[in-house]
Amino acid sequence: MIANNTPIVIIFLFLLLVALAGFLSKKFEAAKFDSLIEWSLAGKRFGAFIVWFLLGGDIYTAYTLLAVPGLAYNSGAFAFFAVSYVIMEYPILFLTIPRLWNVSKKYNFITAGDYVEKVFDSKLLGATVAVVGIFAELPYIGLQIFGMRYMLSICGLKPDIAIVVSLFIVIVFTIFSGIRAAAVTSFIKDFFIWGMVLFLIIFIPIHYFGGFTEMFEWINKAQPSKSLIAPGSMITFGTLAFGSAGALFLYPHSINGAYTSRSADAIRKNAVFMPLYNIMLIFITILGFAALYIVPGIKNPNMAIPMMLYKTFGPYLTAFFGGIIILASMVPASIMALSSANLFTKNIYKNIINDDISDHSQETMSKVAVGFVIVLALCLSIIINPMLIIKLQLIGGMIILQLFPLIFLPLFTNRVSKTPALISVVSGLFTVLYLMRIVDWNIIYDKIYIGLWGVLAEIVSLLIFTFFFSPLRNISLDDYLDV
Amino acid sequence: MKTYKRYHPVVWLILIIPIAVLSFGIKYYNSNRLIFGINAMVLFFILMDVITVILTYAAYLIEKKNIKNLKSKHDCK
Numbered sequence: 001m002i003a004n005n006t007p008i009v010i011i012f013l014f015l016l017l018v019a020l021a022g023f024l025s026k027k028f029e030a031a032k033f034d035s036l037i038e039w040s041l042a043g044k045r046f047g048a049f050i051v052w053f054l055l056g057g058d059i060y061t062a063y064t065l066l067a068v069p070g071l072a073y074n075s076g077a078f079a080f081f082a083v084s085y086v087i088m089e090y091p092i093l094f095l096t097i098p099r100l101w102n103v104s105k106k107y108n109f110i111t112a113g114d115y116v117e118k119v120f121d122s123k124l125l126g127a128t129v130a131v132v133g134i135f136a137e138l139p140y141i142g143l144q145i146f147g148m149r150y151m152l153s154i155c156g157l158k159p160d161i162a163i164v165v166s167l168f169i170v171i172v173f174t175i176f177s178g179i180r181a182a183a184v185t186s187f188i189k190d191f192f193i194w195g196m197v198l199f200l201i202i203f204i205p206i207h208y209f210g211g212f213t214e215m216f217e218w219i220n221k222a223q224p225s226k227s228l229i230a231p232g233s234m235i236t237f238g239t240l241a242f243g244s245a246g247a248l249f250l251y252p253h254s255i256n257g258a259y260t261s262r263s264a265d266a267i268r269k270n271a272v273f274m275p276l277y278n279i280m281l282i283f284i285t286i287l288g289f290a291a292l293y294i295v296p297g298i299k300n301p302n303m304a305i306p307m308m309l310y311k312t313f314g315p316y317l318t319a320f321f322g323g324i325i326i327l328a329s330m331v332p333a334s335i336m337a338l339s340s341a342n343l344f345t346k347n348i349y350k351n352i353i354n355d356d357i358s359d360h361s362q363e364t365m366s367k368v369a370v371g372f373v374i375v376l377a378l379c380l381s382i383i384i385n386p387m388l389i390i391k392l393q394l395i396g397g398m399i400i401l402q403l404f405p406l407i408f409l410p411l412f413t414n415r416v417s418k419t420p421a422l423i424s425v426v427s428g429l430f431t432v433l434y435l436m437r438i439v440d441w442n443i444i445y446d447k448i449y450i451g452l453w454g455v456l457a458e459i460v461s462l463l464i465f466t467f468f469f470s471p472l473r474n475i476s477l478d479d480y481l482d483v
Numbered sequence: 484m485k486t487y488k489r490y491h492p493v494v495w496l497i498l499i500i501p502i503a504v505l506s507f508g509i510k511y512y513n514s515n516r517l518i519f520g521i522n523a524m525v526l527f528f529i530l531m532d533v534i535t536v537i538l539t540y541a542a543y544l545i546e547k548k549n550i551k552n553l554k555s556k557h558d559c560k
Binding site for chain 1: 531
């Protein structure tokens with residue numbers, strides 16, 4: 001779209017900033033010794049403040065910044081389901097993850113798979129968590145790459161070169177500094193993202209409409225069907241939001257982010273204050289409605305925000321905003337790759353292939369796996385078209401929700417044991433895949449979010465089989481407490 | 484001294500409120516009316532963010548007290 005080199009320089013200055021921060025971060029809360037737990041969880045020494053930024057980096061990704069307003073542009077108020085589910089997820093975070101943190105601290109767990117293996121005394125279930133987790137993460141990283149691609153294409157750059165350079169930086173700084181790189185870069189990311197969103201939410205309505213009221217009046221008048229959730233979609237809205245909220249803290253990258261905390265209390269403080277971060281998501285969604293007025297008739301709704309930025313600010317500021325959005329894709333890509341790599345090393349390679357692997361070799365293997373995961377996600381994003389990646393990510397979300405009886409349920413009861421849990425997860429996964437096949441591989445709901453039908457199948461299986469087996473004994477309820 | 488190994492019932496109750504309101508109250512907040520010049524649904528979500536902070540903070544205080552009780556019980560043993 002633009003010919004001169006200034007946007008390229010702006011984007012590469014951003015990449016340089018991230019690369020520098022990523023490498024220097026090795027000294028941040030410096031490791032006392034080299035080990036997998038130091039590299040991937042910073043020795044579980046991050047306080048509530050750092051974890052707030054890290055979780056923000058995890059949850060509010062580049063794809064969120066483009067896809068949620070894109071959904072508002074395409075489907076109107078239904079896009080608020082994303083706002084709704086993120087609010088719901090923080091009470092779930094409060095109830096579950098501090099207990100998981102306590103037990104992980106006590107037994108030195110690094111992944112959710114470690115916990116599942118110990119609590120059910122089953123390497124198979126640990127490996128199941130790993131396989132499902134990696135399957136769900138790969139398209140998620142792929143979507144971050146699409147986020148980069150959308151922004152770069154509007155800046156007039158050849159996306160492939162810039163994406164490869166960005167991902168190379170992510171691989172190198174993650175291998176070099178581990179989770180510390182993601183933590184430090186998420187500070188920078190948040191500084192720019194908050195600045196950008198606050199500027200846009202004030203500037204855009206005033207510049208184009210004369211104010212907020214005028215903007216909302218225009219939406220009601222010009223797009224009445226998009227200003228409300230259609231009555232027939234309310235059940236879908238509610239179940240999709242509830243199911244998505246249940247799934248978010250079952251993703252390996254979310255658990256990995258929370259595991260870096262120095263205490264369960266730091267996680268609880270985050271559950272209290274993270275909803276404030278969510279106000280940004282509301283602003284971003286509103287920008288999707290504004291784009292309907294500014295750049296009407298776009299075929300790919302994910303391009304609504306990039307096109308709006310370009311039309312409003314021209315090439316240079318768009319490149320600047322593009323740099324911020326690319327930054328917002330690098331932080332989650334780093335954490336997602338790192339958590340997938342740990343799942344592979346700890347719960348697949350160590351459990352199934354080579355039980356004798358040393359701690360040092362585990363760290364090396366995880367570092368190699370980070371590169372492998374990112375390259376695999378890049379290949380997926382090149383080979384597969386965007387719609388299929390989005391579909392895989394949605395399937396991933398439903399499948400990860402089916403891990404709830406393995407990860408969340410034993411936090412509160414020792415009544416679930418190995419065989420019923422396995423039957424339950426298999427029935428949940430089978431239900432989800434079967435319903436998707438019947439309904440359509442393209443959609444994730446048929447009135448009700450399909451992931452919840454899977455959870456219902458899991459609950460029914462547990463109720464049928466649980467009482468035929470003896471309760472769990474490996475971890476006592478006392479281990480989940482702060483004392 | 485009553486302590487809980489899971490959560491105090493009030494913690495469960497107040498944390499379920501935002502989830503229940505957001506999941507089941509859609510027909511009440513699905514509105515495009517303008518309140519103070521802002522879309523009612525947008526205003527509702529901003530309020531729900533703030534209310535969730537307040538409710539979760541209340542749950543945090545209850546849980547903190549519970550942990551304190553547990554610790555003192557633990558120290559007495």
